[in-house]
Amino acid sequence: MNRERRDALIAVYRDGLLEDTLPFWIRHAVDREHGGFLFCLDRDGTVVDTDKGMWQHGRFTWLLATLYNTVEERDEWLELARHGVDFLREHGFDRDGRMFFQVTREGKPLRKRRYAFTESFAAIAFAAYARASGSERAADEARGLFREFLRHSTTPGSIPPKVDPSTRPSKSIGFPMIALATAQVLRDDLQDPLADEWIERAIDEIRRDFVKPELEVVLETVGPEGELIDHFDGRTLNPGHALEAAWFLFAEAWHRGGDAELEQLGTSMVDWMWRRGWDEEYGGLFYFRDLHSKPVQEYWHDMKFWWPHNEGVLATLMAYRATGEERYAEWHRTVHDWAHDSFADPEHGEWFGYLHRDGRLSVSSKGNLWKGPFHLPRMQLVAWKTLESMRGEG
Amino acid sequence: MNRERRDALIAVYRDGLLEDTLPFWIRHAVDREHGGFLFCLDRDGTVVDTDKGMWQHGRFTWLLATLYNTVEERDEWLELARHGVDFLREHGFDRDGRMFFQVTREGKPLRKRRYAFTESFAAIAFAAYARASGSERAADEARGLFREFLRHSTTPGSIPPKVDPSTRPSKSIGFPMIALATAQVLRDDLQDPLADEWIERAIDEIRRDFVKPELEVVLETVGPEGELIDHFDGRTLNPGHALEAAWFLFAEAWHRGGDAELEQLGTSMVDWMWRRGWDEEYGGLFYFRDLHSKPVQEYWHDMKFWWPHNEGVLATLMAYRATGEERYAEWHRTVHDWAHDSFADPEHGEWFGYLHRDGRLSVSSKGNLWKGPFHLPRMQLVAWKTLESMRGEG
DSSP: OOHHHHHHHHHHHHHHIIIIIHHHHHHHHBOTTTSSBOOEEOTTSOEEEOOEEHHHHHHHHHHHHHHHHHTOOOHHHHHHHHHHHHHHHHHSBOTTSOBOSEEOTTOOEEEOOSSOHHHHHHHHHHHHHHHHHOOHHHHHHHHHHHHHHHHHHHSTTSSOOSSOTTTSOOEETHHHHHHHHHHHHHHHHHOOTTHHHHHHHHHHHIIIIIEETTTTEEOSEEOTTSOOOOSHHHHEEOHHHHHHHHHHHHHHHHHTTOOHHHHHHHHHHHHHHHHHHBOTTTOSBOSOEETTSOOOSSTTTTOEEHHHHHHHHHHHHHHHHHHOOHHHHHHHHHHHHHHHHHHBOTTTOSBOOEEOTTSOEEEOOSOSSSOSSSHHHHHHHHHHHHHHHHHTTO | OOHHHHHHHHHHHHHHIIIIIHHHHHHHTBOTTTSSBOOEEOTTSOEEEOOEEHHHHHHHHHHHHHHHHHTOOOHHHHHHHHHHHHHHHHHSBOTTSOBOSEEOTTOOEEEOOSSOHHHHHHHHHHHHHHHHHOOHHHHHHHHHHHHHHHHHHHSTTSSOOSSOTTTSOOEETHHHHHHHHHHHHHHHHHOOTTHHHHHHHHHHHIIIIIEETTTTEEOSEEOTTSOOOOSHHHHEEOHHHHHHHHHHHHHHHHHTTOOHHHHHHHHHHHHHHHHHHBOTTTOSBOSOEETTSOOOSSTTTTOEEHHHHHHHHHHHHHHHHHHOOHHHHHHHHHHHHHHHHHHBOTTTOSBOOEEOTTSOEEEOOSOSSSOSSSHHHHHHHHHHHHHHHHHTTO
16 A cells, blocks of 8 residues: 555545535434434435434444544534433433433433443443543543443343353353443543453453354354354354454554554454455455355345445454555455445435445435444544554554 | 136145145154254255244144145144144243243253244144144143233233333234234134134224225334334334235135125235335335335345245235236236246255345245245145135136
């Protein structure tokens, strides 16, 4: 990757973030009447459902405050982050301290889920907002939510298991991944003393139980000690998720001022999961693959979703930065180009979320309970900053 | 539809059932080592997962006993039905009397679900088996399961709701549909005195709360009194499900020796849901559609699944029988041809289950926890018998 290419990419990511993705959501999603945000939008920003997803509330609030903290102290971003914090405070919590997953436009509870990922996304929202605003109250809330997320996720019996654990105990990479990413924010924004311990524990668990060098794979679901579960669930790979975990490791290595072992782990994960996830026939990253190339049970297994491509862009770019090997720059170009050609909506801005395997559009929506201003703008921000940091490296 | 066409179709359905679908499952699914059936099969019958789905156990057992009762008293079918009954008895039940949804090959419990549809499918299995074998014990079990299904499904609080009912109470057409179909079997096979009352209640509920003539639609999820819920869930239509409900109504009308009002209701449902469900661009029936043609949130909304086509074949055929109108024969030909061209596997038999919108194969499996010997062979049996009954009608 030469200097021109690098500078051109910086412009693509930075301008994409600041002149396309962010304006789309600021223009269409802010609910001045009932507070919070309306994320269920059609391609032109029309609201298709007024229900409010709390994952996305935490994530967008984190994004706005993080832009304020790391890009520029724009009043608009801080005001909108406060707008998100207000809604989370007012309508996000059940009486038992746990958070809701989905509420009505007015903030009445609709769904609460078994898992505590709403709490983790709210934790990073409050942490970034605390740093931006200096609010001690928000810092306390962030620390409390991080601990509630950890408590709920690690206390046996807290999460009613879908599969009888006395017959087939299992665990998913989701928890250590989110624990890692959440702890990184709590450390960076709040210097939370609990963060380092959890970063270490999460990395250890991923390396020990989910990464399988002998199979050249990162598993998504394993037994409690990392045992392979040779059934649909245990064989189902999620390449986008594994690529996301890989770049969390690169970010951690660089935060430490370099950590060759972590970089090596991240690079292996990229190697394996790129090979397993990239669709050689149509391009793009599959959503699910089977460990042994058997049929996958999830219906949408071969659809192309926006977010694995965001994670793939970051993972390949960071593998290139870590190794300097041209083949990662090549993979980065491949996934960057395919994703921008296939997902971007030149007419109304932002990206579509859901394509058929062959890259054709499946649905026109820009947002719903699962898609909002997170994976795409985070990718744009992190890729931009990563490329900038490479400037100094020659 | 002329006589030749009718006779040709009878051969397609009858031979498809007896020489293709049924032999595929009898050859590949019977587990002589651990009992029960292995339904998670690849296209050539290879087992891809040894876990056992209890929905499919009830359904295949029902099919085998029903063939014995209505087609021919083949010892093999009765023996295999008993094989299914044995596994259901031995491994199907939790200590509280409710049934499991998924067990290991050896029969150890893996999943139990909020809903009681395993119970309803076991009820029809035991009912058909009781009629085939004369077993009083099985008849008692069938009646008990039917009542447990009704009790669990209608007792407030039995099924933990996904959406807070104090904010947005809702109900799905699934319960009255399955109550209707289960009660029909309990009436026909066991003369269960409770059946008629529930058939009436289920039809009334479908007509009153889910059928919306003013919108020309059958809704899938509504408020407790049939109110439209103008959010993703309430707007999501399931045309295959509505077409299935329509043919249940035709079957009921004819069981009564004719019921013009029920036939009219079924015909309207076919009219509306064919128009909403048929894909004019690529052919085939969409899985989900939005009431107002807005984006659907479920990822696989425009995939083509085998079972809506089975239900579409029956609904259009029966609408033709009910009305004599050529346009239904035309729709029947359209969906019959598209489905047979797209789903049938001439190499290994049976049908594939999951195609992309454009009809190309998405996954090669013939069975999993959701797909087994039910919708396809039931369609073949019911279509064959419906066409035969039309012989006498000229």
